[in-house]
Amino acid sequence: MPNDRQRDSMLRSAGASWRRRRRGLAPWLLVGLYVAIGLTPLLLAVFRGEPPVDPFRELSSGVVMIGFAMMLLQFLLSGRFRRITGRVGADITILFHQLIAWVILVFVVAHPFLLSAPGLWPNPGEAVATLRGMFGANVLLSGVIAWCLLILLVVMGHWRDRLPMRYEFWRLSHGLGAVVIALASLHHTLSVGGHSGDPWLGGFWIVLTAAAVVSLAHVYVVRPALQLRRPYRLVSNREIGDRIWEIQVEAERGRAIDFAAGQFIWLNLGHSPFSLMEHPFSLSSTPADRPRLAVTVRESGDFTNRIGEIPLGTRAYVDGPYGTFTLARRRGTGVAFFAGGVGLGPIIGLLRELAQERYEGPVYLLYGNRVETQILYRDELEAMRDTLDFRLHLILSEPSADWTGRVGELTPDVIDACLERRFPKDWLYFVCGPVPMMESVEETLLARGVPPRRIVSERFKYS
Numbered sequence: 001m002p003n004d005r006q007r008d009s010m011l012r013s014a015g016a017s018w019r020r021r022r023r024g025l026a027p028w029l030l031v032g033l034y035v036a037i038g039l040t041p042l043l044l045a046v047f048r049g050e051p052p053v054d055p056f057r058e059l060s061s062g063v064v065m066i067g068f069a070m071m072l073l074q075f076l077l078s079g080r081f082r083r084i085t086g087r088v089g090a091d092i093t094i095l096f097h098q099l100i101a102w103v104i105l106v107f108v109v110a111h112p113f114l115l116s117a118p119g120l121w122p123n124p125g126e127a128v129a130t131l132r133g134m135f136g137a138n139v140l141l142s143g144v145i146a147w148c149l150l151i152l153l154v155v156m157g158h159w160r161d162r163l164p165m166r167y168e169f170w171r172l173s174h175g176l177g178a179v180v181i182a183l184a185s186l187h188h189t190l191s192v193g194g195h196s197g198d199p200w201l202g203g204f205w206i207v208l209t210a211a212a213v214v215s216l217a218h219v220y221v222v223r224p225a226l227q228l229r230r231p232y233r234l235v236s237n238r239e240i241g242d243r244i245w246e247i248q249v250e251a252e253r254g255r256a257i258d259f260a261a262g263q264f265i266w267l268n269l270g271h272s273p274f275s276l277m278e279h280p281f282s283l284s285s286t287p288a289d290r291p292r293l294a295v296t297v298r299e300s301g302d303f304t305n306r307i308g309e310i311p312l313g314t315r316a317y318v319d320g321p322y323g324t325f326t327l328a329r330r331r332g333t334g335v336a337f338f339a340g341g342v343g344l345g346p347i348i349g350l351l352r353e354l355a356q357e358r359y360e361g362p363v364y365l366l367y368g369n370r371v372e373t374q375i376l377y378r379d380e381l382e383a384m385r386d387t388l389d390f391r392l393h394l395i396l397s398e399p400s401a402d403w404t405g406r407v408g409e410l411t412p413d414v415i416d417a418c419l420e421r422r423f424p425k426d427w428l429y430f431v432c433g434p435v436p437m438m439e440s441v442e443e444t445l446l447a448r449g450v451p452p453r454r455i456v457s458e459r460f461k462y463s
């Protein structure tokens with residue numbers, strides 16, 4: 001165990017990377033603002049609206065108002081606004097976006113049923129007739145459109161991978177569908193909503209809807225326009241493993257984006273910045289490598305399968321950086337990395353940064369692959385023993401007969417053996433790879449007493 005002086009030295013030697021600020025609202029402030037904005041229409045209705053008449057009607061308008069406010073907040077929580085969600089991280093933001101979508105759906109779908117509920121007794125046919133009347137009324141058309149489209153949008157989002165459409169078209173339909181729902185809901189609320197006459201409530205809905213639509217326009221119009229002024233060029237494109245490529249782009253002018261090792265960017269190679277042809281990739285280079293940025297890409301679909309064919313010199317655009325898979329504001333007396341396959345991408349960036357900063361604490365890398373040809377940056381990893389107190393464990397699940405290293409996957413017994421059953425609470429534990437591997441590692445670390453805030457994960461797949 002390190003003594004106090006050594007511990008201080010280790011903390012200091014975490015270097016400039018841990019001092020780096022993380023942009024974004026503090027999580028408690030974000031939650032507070034979310035709850036406050038979500039409840040504002042309800043409070044306005046209570047304090048300024050008419051006295052309650054029918055409990056079902058009040059409940060119906062209460063849940064749909066909260067649902068509508070949450071729906072508009074979804075635009076701002078799309079993961080692209082670092083000043084808002086930068087400290088929470090894109091994966092948590094997107095997970096929240098996906099889960100909350102179901103809550104919104106329940107609130108909105110319940111709205112007409114609650115309105116018709118008083119007719120259920122003694123004659124249920126009356127409730128059915130009320131519902132049919134609502135869905136057929138011209139004056140309610142905008143509400144019916146928003147109601148139906150919302151169901152479609154949430155269902156399509158959930159089963160996106162099974163839809164026979166390209167990811168880019170799904171994204172376009174998701175964005176456009178969301179705008180139509182927001183505008184139709186606004187029209188419905190202002191024209192026939194229970195408290196539509198109140199100017200404060202009306203003003204609230206107009207301002208929040210405008211903020212939502214402007215935020216989307218910012219992502220798809222303003223930001224691409226700004227990217228036009230900061231073009232990059234593809235300067236290196238080489239296969240570094242079995243169907244795995246290292247792509248390097250360089251800023252044509254200036255120093256390239258400012259980032260922390262381990263973050264990710266949205267990379268657009270060879271398309272207009274206004275097109276939707278951009279993909280998220282983790283940076284494997286460090287800030288010291290700027291103006292060059294490097295990403296490590298595994299072939300896994302229509303864009304990545306052809307990435308090796310993109311000619312050098314191709315124009316590129318970069319949006320970012322995003323993500324919290326970094327050493328910024330994190331200190332540890334030791335660091336353990338768990339990588340699976342191309343999950344090494346952001347981790348090699350972090351290792352390079354630790355090596356550049358001459359980090360003095362122990363550093364472990366448990367790196368799992370199927371076969372030997374998939375091991376990336378092997379020579380560089382071996383050489384890190386010269387600059388870091390580095391323990392490298394290469395693990396193969398389907399090794400050839402001459403493999404002398406460890407065999408298996410990152411299972412609890414393998415993790416125990418590699419870390420010599422030591423799981424210090426003041427270390428940092430970084431995990432990136434296929435989802436089942438990540439879940440297994442995270443569960444093992446938690447079971448061994450590692451505090452959750454010491455485990456930092458990056459998921460390449462959100463659903």
Ligand SMILES: Cc1cc2nc3c(=O)[nH]c(=O)nc-3n(C[C@H](O)[C@H](O)[C@H](O)COP(=O)(O)OP(=O)(O)OC[C@H]3O[C@@H](n4cnc5c(N)ncnc54)[C@H](O)[C@@H]3O)c2cc1C
Nearest residue numbers: 167278279280281282296297298300301302303304345460
């Ligand atoms: C935060 C993050 C970091 C990532 N870092 C890396 C990395 O360093 N190296 C690497 O090889 N892969 C990384 N990925 C995964 C990579 O983005 C996808 O493999 C790639 O976009 C697939 O594109 P495709 O057109 O080849 O495949 P497709 O067949 O079109 O898509 C396969 C799956 O990839 C996802 N995907 C596709 N396009 C997008 C998109 N524009 N935005 C978000 N998801 C998309 C979808 O889940 C889709 O179902 C990362 C993903 C995320 C979310």
